[in-house]
Amino acid sequence: MNSLLKYLYHGSRLLLGGLFLFAGFIKAQDVVAFAGNIAAYQLLPYQFNYLLAACLPYIEIIAGVLLLTGRRVRPAALLCGLLTLVFIGALLSAWMRGLDISCGCFSPEAKTSIGEALLRDLGLLILAHFSFHLRNRFTTPRASR
Amino acid sequence: MHDYSNLRRVLLEVLVIVALGVVMGLSANLKLVFQVLQGSPPTTHSSDATAPAGDNTPRPIDLASLRRSIENSSLLLIDARISELYAAGHLPGAVSLPLDEIESRLPAFRQRIPGDRPLAIYCNGYGCPDSFDLAVKLLAAGYQDVQVYEGGFPEWRDAGLPVVTEKAP
Numbered sequence: 201m202n203s204l205l206k207y208l209y210h211g212s213r214l215l216l217g218g219l220f221l222f223a224g225f226i227k228a229q230d231v232v233a234f235a236g237n238i239a240a241y242q243l244l245p246y247q248f249n250y251l252l253a254a255c256l257p258y259i260e261i262i263a264g265v266l267l268l269t270g271r272r273v274r275p276a277a278l279l280c281g282l283l284t285l286v287f288i289g290a291l292l293s294a295w296m297r298g299l300d301i302s303c304g305c306f307s308p309e310a311k312t313s314i315g316e317a318l319l320r321d322l323g324l325l326i327l328a329h330f331s332f333h334l335r336n337r338f339t340t341p342r343a344s345r
Numbered sequence: 346m347h348d349y350s351n352l353r354r355v356l357l358e359v360l361v362i363v364a365l366g367v368v369m370g371l372s373a374n375l376k377l378v379f380q381v382l383q384g385s386p387p388t389t390h391s392s393d394a395t396a397p398a399g400d401n402t403p404r405p406i407d408l409a410s411l412r413r414s415i416e417n418s419s420l421l422l423i424d425a426r427i428s429e430l431y432a433a434g435h436l437p438g439a440v441s442l443p444l445d446e447i448e449s450r451l452p453a454f455r456q457r458i459p460g461d462r463p464l465a466i467y468c469n470g471y472g473c474p475d476s477f478d479l480a481v482k483l484l485a486a487g488y489q490d491v492q493v494y495e496g497g498f499p500e501w502r503d504a505g506l507p508v509v510t511e512k513a514p
Contacts (some may be wrong), residue, residue, distance in 0.1 A: 214384070222389070228373070229376055232377065232387055236471045236472070236495070237471070237472070239471040239472060240471040240472050242500070246407055247381050247382070247384075248383040250378070251371075251378065251381065254370040254371055254373070254374040254377060254378060255367045255369075255370030255371065256366075256370070257370065258365075258366040258367075258369040258370040258373065259362065259363055259365075259367070259370070260367070261366070261367030261369075262362050262365055262366050262367075264358055265361060266362070272358055272362075273358075273360045274351075274355045275355045275358035275359075275361075275362060276362065278356075278359055279359045279362055280353055282359070290453060295502075327460060332348075333347055333348050335348070336348050337348075337351065341452070
């Protein structure tokens with residue numbers, strides 16, 4: 201049982217870290233396009249879309265690297281969980297306001313599925329949960345941060 | 346199994362990670378941050394492969410400035426979406442010029458609209474690159490004052506502003 205939990209912990213930590221590192225890296229490549237994606241949610245004043253787009257990818261990269269390297273796993277996992285909650289909130293608010301998050305340039309019916317995005321975020325939350333709560337079981341107290 | 350020990354320390358470390366990310370993000374994008382603080386950010390599609398280098402990039406215009414320009418100048422609104430969407434609802438006074446029909450319609454458009462007429466182009470909001478692509482083509486066709494209204498039809502409609510619908514023929 202204990203070794204099963206150990207695999208669960210390391211699997212969650214590595215998968216979560218990899219996903220955040222990857223997502224952050226992709227978005228850091230094209231900050232201006234990411235700003236456009238954020239602006240589509242109509243949650244922030246115009247300039248803040250750009251500032252958030254500039255910073256968020258690097259926050260994700262740092263959290264991802266910490267999770268992958270096994271240092272400061274609990275704060276990194278907590279941060280990933282909190283960010284995911286923010287994403288879920290933004291998605292739900294866009295959905296409730298009936299916003300056109302997708303393009304609709306050529307076919308008015310083309311929509312990205314909000315349900316799909318919510319399911320993905322739920323998965324991230326579960327990974328963050330295991331990474332956070334199982335951390336101290338498999339590390340010596342001295343390094344248990 | 347639920348371990349909340351050292352929570353205060355963990356939260357502090359979360360803040361440190363966020364602060365580090367902000368510092369890294371701002372310094373990695375210094376040029377963009379300055380542009381934004383000076384109130385002239387690039388359009389959100391300017392990094393597309395279609396974007397030409399140099400000054401030939403259309404400027405963005407936000408909803409408030411767009412409404413001022415409509416009242417105070419001869420600004421011409423151009424709808425870059427397909428004609429079905431234009432017919433279903435468009436901004437008052439907007440002219441339909443779908444991006445995928447630009448080649449066939451540009452000659453007639455140039456005869457009607459002089460090159461010094463200020464233009465503002467929109468499509469279906471921030472996720473839609475068509476208005477930017479059309480603006481690039483119109484700049485290349487010799488129009489001097491071309492802006493992109495990135496909020497587009499959704500932002501205009503959601504702000505409760507009037508929308509014109511074409512009657513079915």
